Amino acid sequence: MAFIFASHVLAFPTIDLVFQVWNLNISLCFVSYTRKPNWATSASHFIYPPNIFPAPPDFLALVADFIDGILLKPDHKRAWLSPFLTVYEVFSVPSRAARFILAFYCYVARTEEDVWGLLKPCIHNGILAPTTDQRLRYADWLFVWAKERTSVSPRMASLVDEYHAVIDARAASGEIWCRNSPDIGLFDVFEPTVLASALQTEHNLGHLIFGESLWGSLGSCSSKRDDPITAVYRKHGLLNSPTMLKPDAYNSLILPHAEFRGKRSLHRPTFAYRGPKEMWSVTRDFPPNCHWSADAKMQRKSILHPSLLTGSDRDSLLFKNIVTSSLGVAIGPLEYCGIGHIVHIGGIPR
Known part of the structure; x- marks a missing residue:
């Protein structure tokens, strides 16, 4: 519950909605090294962190500072671009970092543009009261999370199969191997169509994602080369780093709907893991004989492997099962323990 006044908001959040906003060294998923709370004693002195959707340049500058810190002091925690890569593995590779940023842009953009269309039909007399069918519709917003299987394009299906x-x-070889070695031939599973809305903007970072040559051959939007992300990788001499993408997998940039989510799309199973957090992926975790770095010093950095969930443990976490077969809540803007329920009194919904 919240009461909105002219200059203040009086909120009564449940414990799962309590949060603290940090200063300009952080915005959502980018963790601050200074850890200074972003608060002020008056509204006129409060500084809002930049948002990627209305202000990409300011947001990219924020992320560039974060990347600079990571490259100076490698972080070996998991990064969540893939649940199984470390922060350093993602942000030391310009292509991976750019994909991460554009994925975040697409998430924010869709929320800004479409979430009201999802919420409005579920609000009755000022109360959020979605039906079961309405709650289930949010699953269409999810690609992998809590889904039994996911729709993928034929080229993404091939990448998944080759990866596995x-x-x-x-x-099976039993020998120690480094997953980031160019000789291994392990390419990231990436479908550009997922990032279509971001790749068609002027801040597309396409030259970082695909490399200059492939990006040019795809006949796509031109990229700005003076953005803060490009600048930070230029500073560290990493602009020509391998993209970790399979070059001959991409003959076109954006696929038609029929190939991506339509009748010509294919399906691949999802994998659920339990670690510090619940994780879902279209690829499996690396085997125990896999190291993330060929550097012996780096290899000593311990990385905990999450546990693969199967059977009833996995089934209980599926979005559709949580909504239809439990009293719990899944994820998304319709999932709250305190949502209303429509009752009919005298044939009138109330």
């Missing part, structure tokens, strides 16, 4: 073939062969 490589890690299975390496696991």
Whole structure:
């Protein structure tokens, strides 16, 4: 519950909605090193962190500072671009970092543009009261999370299959191997169509994602080369780093709907893991004989492997099962323990 006044908001949040906003060294998923709370004694002195959707340049500058810190002091925690890569593995590779940023842009952009269309039909007399069918519709917003299987394009399906073939062969060999070595041939599973809305903006970072040559051959929007992300990688001499993408997988940038989510799309299973957090992925975790760095010093950095969930443990976490077969809540803007329920009195919904 919240009461909105001219210059203040009086809120009574439940414990799952309590949060603290940090200063300009952080915006959502980018963790601050200074950890200074972003608060002020008056509204006129409060500084809002930049948002990627209306202000990409300011947001990119914020992220560039974060990347600079990571490159100066490597972080070996998991990064969540893939649940199984470390922060350093993501942000030391310009392509991976750019994909991470554009994925965040697409998430924010869709929320800004479409979330009211999802929420409005569920509000009755000022109360959020979605039906079961309305709650289930949010699953269409999710690509992998809590889904039994996911729709993928034929080229993404091939990338998934090749990815698993490589890690299975390496696991069977029993020999220690480095997943980021160019000789391994382990390419990231990436479908550009997922990032279509971001790749068609002037701040697309396409030259970082695909490399200058491939980006140019895809006949896509031109990229700005003076953005803060490009600048920070230029500073560290990493602009020509491998993209970790399979070059011949991309003959076109954005696929038609029929190939991506329509009748020509394919399906691949999802994998659920439990670690510090619940994780869902279209690829499996690396085997125990896999190291993330060929550097012996880096190898000593301990990385905990999450536990693969199967059977009833996995089934209980599926979005559709939480909504239809439990009293719990899944994820999304319609999932709250305190949502209303429509009752009919005298044939009138109330």
